[in-house]
Amino acid sequence: MSIEISQLSKRYGATLAVDSVSVNFYEDDQVVALIGPSGGGKSTLLRLLGGLESPDSGKVILDGSAVPAEEEALRQFRMGNGFLFQSFNLFPHLSAIENISLPLVKVHGWAENDATDRAKEIADRFGLVEHLEKSPGQLSGGQQQRIALARAVAHKPGLLFLDEPTSALDPEMKAEVLDLIEELRLSGQRIVLSTHEMGFAKRSSDKVLFLSGGRNLESGQSAAVFENPQSKELRDFLAKVMKW
Amino acid sequence: MKKFVSLFVSVVLSVTFCFIVWVVLGHDYQWELIQPYWGNLFSGWLTTLGVSVAALLLSVVIAFVLTAGQLSDYRVPRFLSRIYVEFIRGTPLLAQILIGYYMIADFIGWDSRFGVGVVILSGFSGAYLAEIFRGGVESVSSSQWLSARAIGLTEGQTYRHIIVPQAVRRVLPASAGQFANLIKDSSLLFVISVHEFTMQAREVNSNTYAAFEAYIPMILGYLLLTFPISMLSRFLEKRYHYEH
Numbered sequence: 001m002s003i004e005i006s007q008l009s010k011r012y013g014a015t016l017a018v019d020s021v022s023v024n025f026y027e028d029d030q031v032v033a034l035i036g037p038s039g040g041g042k043s044t045l046l047r048l049l050g051g052l053e054s055p056d057s058g059k060v061i062l063d064g065s066a067v068p069a070e071e072e073a074l075r076q077f078r079m080g081n082g083f084l085f086q087s088f089n090l091f092p093h094l095s096a097i098e099n100i101s102l103p104l105v106k107v108h109g110w111a112e113n114d115a116t117d118r119a120k121e122i123a124d125r126f127g128l129v130e131h132l133e134k135s136p137g138q139l140s141g142g143q144q145q146r147i148a149l150a151r152a153v154a155h156k157p158g159l160l161f162l163d164e165p166t167s168a169l170d171p172e173m174k175a176e177v178l179d180l181i182e183e184l185r186l187s188g189q190r191i192v193l194s195t196h197e198m199g200f201a202k203r204s205s206d207k208v209l210f211l212s213g214g215r216n217l218e219s220g221q222s223a224a225v226f227e228n229p230q231s232k233e234l235r236d237f238l239a240k241v242m243k244w
Numbered sequence: 245m246k247k248f249v250s251l252f253v254s255v256v257l258s259v260t261f262c263f264i265v266w267v268v269l270g271h272d273y274q275w276e277l278i279q280p281y282w283g284n285l286f287s288g289w290l291t292t293l294g295v296s297v298a299a300l301l302l303s304v305v306i307a308f309v310l311t312a313g314q315l316s317d318y319r320v321p322r323f324l325s326r327i328y329v330e331f332i333r334g335t336p337l338l339a340q341i342l343i344g345y346y347m348i349a350d351f352i353g354w355d356s357r358f359g360v361g362v363v364i365l366s367g368f369s370g371a372y373l374a375e376i377f378r379g380g381v382e383s384v385s386s387s388q389w390l391s392a393r394a395i396g397l398t399e400g401q402t403y404r405h406i407i408v409p410q411a412v413r414r415v416l417p418a419s420a421g422q423f424a425n426l427i428k429d430s431s432l433l434f435v436i437s438v439h440e441f442t443m444q445a446r447e448v449n450s451n452t453y454a455a456f457e458a459y460i461p462m463i464l465g466y467l468l469l470t471f472p473i474s475m476l477s478r479f480l481e482k483r484y485h486y487e488h
């Protein structure tokens with residue numbers, strides 16, 4: 001996808017979470033990664049890109065069309081995409097399979113049967129079949145995140161937004177979830193993600209955007225940015241996260 | 245110090261308990277005195293049950309309206325519901341019964357004591373239930389709203405499929421407790437001569453001067469109604485804790 005962001009700002013009280021960010025990724029990239037220190041504004045920017053929040057000023061153009069401002073148009077926009085959060089955010093009163101099928105039925109108007117079949121199909125692909133009847137509270141973090149990922153991709157979203165999809169997981173579960181994301185990428189899924197997994201960002205993303213203090217401090221082709229960081233902030237950040 | 249306090253409390257409670265048992269057991273019961281009035285007591289008990297069940301149903305409806313008002317996006321319903329809830333919770337039920345019957349019902353020319361009693365009690369209990377319901381809705385975390393928005397549910401669908409089902413589980417124990425309160429509070433309706441349980445017991449007492457024989461069955465009759473509810477409330481509370 002192409003991403004054009006101009007002078008985008010979002011404030012929470014006294015905090016300028018996103019501070020006049022501009023970026024022009026004109027090419028048709030498949031994966032774009034947001035990196036940077038905690039509190040740098042990655043989640044906020046991702047929510048703005050995904051239409052979950054509205055900016056105070058500035059605008060976003062994805063694939064040539066502006067992210068809408070009016071609520072119903074925004075909802076239509078979100079319906080076409082998928083979103084995954086750091087903290088899974090499954091619906092605790094529904095079983096795993098209901099978590100996956102509910103949006104298909106209620107939002108996309110599928111028949112119950114078709115939605116259930118689709119949920120099973122994805123669960124099979126994600127290695128979750130034996131967990132489908134469980135409620136989220138009975139699943140491990142990694143399983144919950146895989147269910148949440150299944151929910152986010154069940155309707156074949158145009159764009160998949162992932163907000164630190166593995167930050168809340170143990171190393172082993174991280175690997176499981178990263179494997180699935182990589183598999184989605186290889187099958188052609190277009191992804192915008194924020195992550196602390198520098199190895200993954202370096203290997204799998206086409207473009208990268210380094211956010212710190214709400215500002216875009218460096219951005220461009222991943223290969224170039226990771227090999228040859230220009231700003232002192234990014235060099236320090238990479239040195240710190242690569243150290244261990 | 246702590247030990248001393250708990251010892252003191254234990255002694256005071258034990259002595260009080262023994263004293264009550266001694267008074268109750270030591271009384272020279274003459275059940276034949278109230279023999280002719282068992283029917284009155286039973287009809288009073290049934291009236292209390294009837295008032296309570298009717299008021300339960302109506303108070304749930306009132307509470308729904310008030311909760312919707314308080315959570316509304318618009319100022320006027322929010323303000324009106326708030327005023328109503330504060331007024332009801334800030335004044336004694338006895339005063340509400342007197343005003344409701346002698347001023348309002350009299351003004352509109354409605355003289356069914358039972359009907360007026362049910363409405364006043366429902367208006368009273370509804371305000372408390374509304375606070376419980378609002379707390380339940382607000383206790384569902386904002387991340388659930390975010391997920392629901394992310395998958396494209398409308399606000400109405402989010403309430404219906406995500407927020408309300410979770411809120412209901414949380415408010416059930418407290419709502420059951422409020423129902424037990426409703427049963428006890430219905431005893432105040434004797435001031436407008438609703439022939440409920442307390443009023444019947446008072447009449448039996450004034451006709452026979454057999455206070456023990458009139459009031460002990462009354463106490464047991466109330467417990468018969470409230471005890472199962474209190475058990476149910478505890479059970480629901482436990483189950484809720486277990487689920488989370």
Ligand SMILES: Nc1ncnc2c1ncn2[C@@H]1O[C@H](COP(=O)(O)OP(=O)(O)O)[C@@H](O)[C@H]1O
Nearest residue numbers: 012015016017037038039040041042043044045
């Ligand atoms: N909903 C919110 N309310 C208040 N402050 C927020 C909210 N979301 C983010 N912030 C603040 O905005 C800044 C950026 O946060 P965030 O976008 O979560 O950064 P990151 O995802 O890079 O860690 C932080 O200072 C954070 O405390």
Ligand SMILES: [Mg+2]
Nearest residue numbers: 042043044164
């Ligand atoms: Mg974040």
